[in-house]
Every structure is written in C-alpha cells, then in structure tokens.
Amino acid sequence: MRADEGESVTRVAMAGAGRFGALHLQVLRSLPVEVVAVCEPDAGRRAAVQEEFGIAAGYASLGDLLARERVDLVDVVSDESSHGKLVLQAIDAGCHVVVEKPLCTDVDEAERIRAGARERGVEVVTGQISRFGAGYQHLRDVLDRGELGRPVNLRFRRDFSRSWFPAFGKRIHPVWESGIHDIDLAVWYAGAPCRAVYAVQRTISGLEHPDTLVAVLTFANDVVATLESAWLVPDAAPQTLRGALELDGTIDAVTELLGDRGTAAYRLAHDGLTVRTDSAVAHPELTLWPTVAGRVSGALREELGYAVEVAAGQRHNDVIPLDEAVEGVRIAAAIQESAQRCTRVSLGG
Ligand SMILES: NC(=O)c1ccc[n+]([C@@H]2O[C@H](COP(=O)([O-])OP(=O)(O)OC[C@H]3O[C@@H](n4cnc5c(N)ncnc54)[C@H](O)[C@@H]3O)[C@@H](O)[C@H]2O)c1
Missing domain, CATH: 3.40.50.720 (NAD(P)-binding Rossmann-like Domain)
Known part of the structure; x- marks a missing residue:
C-alpha cells in the first residue's frame, strides 16, 4: 500500500x-x-x-x-x-x-x-486521541490564555455502554481502557506532577474487572482532578458511536474545568446531530474518527498524521511528550493500587 x-x-x-x-x-x-x-x-x-x-x-x-x-x-x-x-x-x-x-x-x-x-x-508517540480533538484542544487553549484564571478543579466523567463490558471486563482493568483518556487530560490540563491518588471501584457485572471507578487526583500545584467512569449506560440510551468500529453504542463523556476566574465545559457527543428511527435515537460523535469526503478523518487522522511527521523529523513530539505519557502510566497504576487496597497512594515529591 x-x-x-x-x-x-x-x-x-x-x-x-x-x-x-x-x-x-x-x-x-x-x-x-x-x-x-x-x-x-x-x-x-x-x-x-x-x-x-x-x-x-x-x-x-x-x-x-x-x-x-x-x-x-x-x-x-x-x-x-x-x-x-x-x-x-x-x-x-x-x-x-x-x-x-x-x-x-x-x-x-x-x-x-x-x-x-x-x-x-x-520518538515514541502515544495515541492519546483526545489531545488531537478540537474540543479538548480548545479547553487547553482557554487555560493557556488565562481565560479561567488559575485552574482549581478538573472534573471528568466518561460512561460507556453496559453491553460493551463483557468484552472488556475480562481483558484489562478499565483504568487502562477508559480511565487513561481522562488521566491523560488531567495531566495535560493540570500542568504539574500528580502527588497523590485515592480511588474506589465496584464490580457490578461480576466479571473479573470493576465496571465503575471513581478517583481523586491531587497535583503539585494544588489542582484537584476527579475522574468518574462507569460501564453502565443502558441499551436504550442515545447511541453516539456507530459504524466504524463494529461497536454501536454510547460513550458519554463530559469535561469541566473550574478556575478562579472562569469555568469551561465540553461534552464529547451531544444532540447537535440527531438521527431518529423507529428503534433508536442517535447523536453520532463527529470528532474522533468521522468519515468525511470518503476518508476517515478527525482526531485519529490528526494523531497518525502527527506521528508520521514526528517520525520523519518534521516536527517535535510536543503534543504528547513521552514524559507525559509515562506520567499517565504512573497515575493509572496508582489508581489501580489505591482502588484495590482501599487506601490513598502517594506519588512522592
Ligand atoms: N483511542 C481510542 O479511542 C481507542 C478506541 C478503540 C481501541 N483503542 C485501542 O486500540 C488498541 C486495540 O484495540 P482493539 O479494539 O482493536 O482490540 P482488538 O482486540 O480488536 O485487536 C487487538 C489485536 O491485537 C492482536 N494482538 C494481540 N497480541 C499481539 C501481539 N503480541 N502482537 C501483535 N498483535 C497482537 C490481536 O490478535 C488482535 O487482533 C487497544 O490499545 C485499545 O485500547 C483505542
């Protein structure tokens, strides 16, 4: 090819x-x-x-x-x-x-x-796709321009279809699957090392891994991030993912940034696009990997195009530096440990 x-x-x-x-x-x-x-x-x-x-x-x-x-x-x-x-x-x-x-x-x-x-x-580019999505990038720009003042709290919620969980609940702890998206965003927006993590998980499905997870992250600059994720969205919820991945269902993700001078929020999929049929209502997500003009586009195309440019030496790996991806792994491992041991995990410093 x-x-x-x-x-x-x-x-x-x-x-x-x-x-x-x-x-x-x-x-x-x-x-x-x-x-x-x-x-x-x-x-x-x-x-x-x-x-x-x-x-x-x-x-x-x-x-x-x-x-x-x-x-x-x-x-x-x-x-x-x-x-x-x-x-x-x-x-x-x-x-x-x-x-x-x-x-x-x-x-x-x-x-x-x-x-x-x-x-x-x-070069190692980690495919943290949210960093290549226009909405999440806009939140980062708003922070960089100081429009929110000093960041105080970062809130992340990311819920998935319950029907997807049997395939993932035996595969890996969801902190590495769904959680890592918001951990990475927290690292990107907080702009300081994470110092401590406290997490709670529950296993509703009875499968090997938990299907709900709540975590509180504290950063060296006093920013606090809360992450919440559950694989409990029922089948009748409006679909947001259709077609490309052979996985029709719902990702419902909301990010809120609170600063001492302003707030900002972004919802990944919303009712700006609505498709209604006799059996379902859908709000198809349009930023991750939409097909436009006959080709897969959006954040995934940005991410892979960027990786090719980095590999060719045409640009620096400044969108997702390896140090920040390593920090994400450190936080995810601490969340898993905290939730399993029911205790706060310190990340030093
Ligand atoms: N960014 C996103 O939003 C997003 C969405 C979906 C999947 N993903 C990621 O993409 C990756 C793949 O997910 P998927 O849904 O395609 O899973 P999948 O199970 O459909 O595919 C994984 C493939 O890897 C192959 N494989 C396993 N071990 C291997 C090895 N040692 N060497 C080479 N191949 C091996 C398997 O045979 C399988 O075909 C995961 O890391 C997943 O988290 C990211």
Missing part, C-alpha cells in the same frame, strides 16, 4: 490488526506512508487485513517482522497489556513508534521505554 511514491516515504509496520488496527489502516492509506508489513498472531485476521489493504508481508510476531523488514515507524494497535513489550522491541530495532493508548500497563516498563527511546534516539 503506497500513498506517495516520493523518496522520503515513511515505511510503517503495524503490530496488532484488530478492530482499531483496521481503522488505523484506513487512515494510513491516505497519509504519505507505505505500510510494508503487518504483525498479527491471528492468521485469518492477518490474511484478511493484508488482502483488504494490499500489505505485502505478514508475520505472527513483531520480532520476526523487525528481523526481516526495513521499517521506520511501528504502529502498535494490539491489546493494551502487550503494548510495553512491543514498543520496547520496536525501540531496540531503532524504529520510531506510535502506540495506541495506553503507552503500556506497567511503571517499570514505562521507564524502560523512556530510557530506551532516549538511548536509541527514537
């Missing part, structure tokens, strides 16, 4: 070609890159993706792929718990990396990624 025949085309390999990997591939085919190989352990899935996207080489393991292919950028879109190992393998091979959220699910691994990237001189 070649979108640009120029000399300087970035050679990309994908690790993990599931639902979201296929969406990445749709974006990548309209960027100035060549996807030279895909690594996907599921042989049927691998063959299907290679055929659909015209990718010449397929492998079951990233190690084999990196031993045989010349690659500039590895796009990691596998299950959350495999990210750390795959990112480290790519760094060891001297490749730049773009990795879906989270960067990894272990603090030691995050530190090894930071050290390895520095040592090998490669």
